[in-house]
Amino acid sequence: MNSPHPVLIVDDNDALRASLAEQLAFDGEFAATGAASLADAEAMLRADGARFDAILLDLGMPDGHGRDFCLKLRRAGMRMPIIMLTGADGEQDVVRCLDAGANDYIAKPFRVQELLARLRAQIRIFEGSEDAVFTIGPYDFRPAAKLLQDPKRGRKIRLTEKETAILKFLYRAGGRAVSRQILLTKVWGYNSHVTTHTLETHIYRLRQKIEPNPAEARILLTEAGGYRLAIGEAEADEAAFPPLRRASAAMTATRT
Numbered sequence: 567m568n569s570p571h572p573v574l575i576v577d578d579n580d581a582l583r584a585s586l587a588e589q590l591a592f593d594g595e596f597a598a599t600g601a602a603s604l605a606d607a608e609a610m611l612r613a614d615g616a617r618f619d620a621i622l623l624d625l626g627m628p629d630g631h632g633r634d635f636c637l638k639l640r641r642a643g644m645r646m647p648i649i650m651l652t653g654a655d656g657e658q659d660v661v662r663c664l665d666a667g668a669n670d671y672i673a674k675p676f677r678v679q680e681l682l683a684r685l686r687a688q689i690r691i692f693e694g695s696e697d698a699v700f701t702i703g704p705y706d707f708r709p710a711a712k713l714l715q716d717p718k719r720g721r722k723i724r725l726t727e728k729e730t731a732i733l734k735f736l737y738r739a740g741g742r743a744v745s746r747q748i749l750l751t752k753v754w755g756y757n758s759h760v761t762t763h764t765l766e767t768h769i770y771r772l773r774q775k776i777e778p779n780p781a782e783a784r785i786l787l788t789e790a791g792g793y794r795l796a797i798g799e800a801e802a803d804e805a806a807f808p809p810l811r812r813a814s815a816a817m818t819a820t821r822t
Contacts (some may be wrong), residue, residue: 569597569738569739569740569741569742570591570594570595570596570597570740571595571596571597571619571620571689572596572597572598572599572617572618572619573590573596573597573598573599573618573619573620573621573622573685574598574599574600574601574607574610574611574618574620574621574622575587575590575598575599575600575601575622576600576601576604576607576621576622576623576624576627576632576635577600577601577602577622577623577624577627577651578602578603578624578627578628579624580602583600583602584600586598586622586678587599587600589678589682590682590685595682595686596685599618603627603628603629604627604629604630604632604635605629607621607623607635608635611639611644617701618646619646619647619689619692620646620647620648620649620685620688620689620692621639621646621647621648621649622649622651622681622685623635623636623648623649623650623651623668624650624651624652625650625651625652625653625654625659625663626652632650632652632663633650633662633663633666633668634666636648636650636663636666636667636668637666637667639667640666640667645692645697645698645699646692647669647670647685647688647689647691647692648667648668648669649668649669649670649671649672649681649684649685649688650663650668650670650671650672651672651674651676652671652673652674653673653674654673659671669688669691669692670684670688672684693709693734694709694710695710696708696710696711698710700737702714702733702737702776702785702795703776703784703785703795703796704716704718704719705723705776707733707734707737709730709733709734712724712725712726712727712729712730713725714733714775714776723775723776725772725775728753728754728768729768729771729772729775731752731753732749732753732765732768732769732772733772733795735749735752735753736749736786736793736794736795737795739794739795741794741795741796742794743789743790743791743792743793743794744792744793744794745791745792746762746765746766746791746792746793747762748792749765749792749793750762750764750765753765769786769793772786773786784796
């Protein structure tokens with residue numbers, strides 16, 4: 567099962583924000599986080615390990631204009647879908663929001679089911695677009711280009727179609743383990759000629775490409791019955807050098 571899509575709701579109306587978060591989470595498809603100001607929203611977006619698959623952004627906020635904030639995010643390189651929420655639905659309002667980089671626009675009061683449908687559609691479009699970039703360990707993962715980029719080392723890693731599908735599905739699991747059988751079904755479909763050995767071969771080749779030391783995986787981890795991805799660079803470092811080993815190393819250094 568895929569993990570819920572994390573969505574950031576930026577709205578200063580506490581009741582609306584809470585109600586919308588509850589309705590988004592109802593079927594387990596989305597996990598909402600709320601921000602009552604643009605400053606709070608920016609802090610959440612820039613936090614270490616932050617991941618939001620979409621933003622619902624109110625146009626009129628107490629500390630600024632949602633349209634200006636949208637433009638600021640786009641200029642900062644953030645490409646996730648942004649849907650504007652507002653009571654102003656004139657043609658010029660819509661045009662200005664779209665020109666600022668918003669993907670969609672929905673007027674208040676809105677029907678929740680319509681909002682959910684638009685949210686799903688925008689996430690589907692984004693995940694299949696050239697703009698989609700996800701963080702896996704030290705890499706920027708671009709599924710549409712079948713590419714991993716390590717910006718710190720200037721390294722690019724080309725992926726096969728199956729390798730891309732494996733990483734994309736594991737990323738969507740949000741750091742949870744995915745069984746071998748589920749990966750086989752999702753990546754290869756219901757093919758009776760494909761065995762777990764096929765998957766294990768692809769995992770081996772992926773590790774040869776992405777792991778600093780393939781013999782001690784720190785990004786693509788083996789769990790009981792399956793695999794998972796370390797969430798962000800911090801956990802990847804932790805997997806390579808856990809706290810106990812760090813403490814032991816520190817003690818050894820002190821003694822010497």
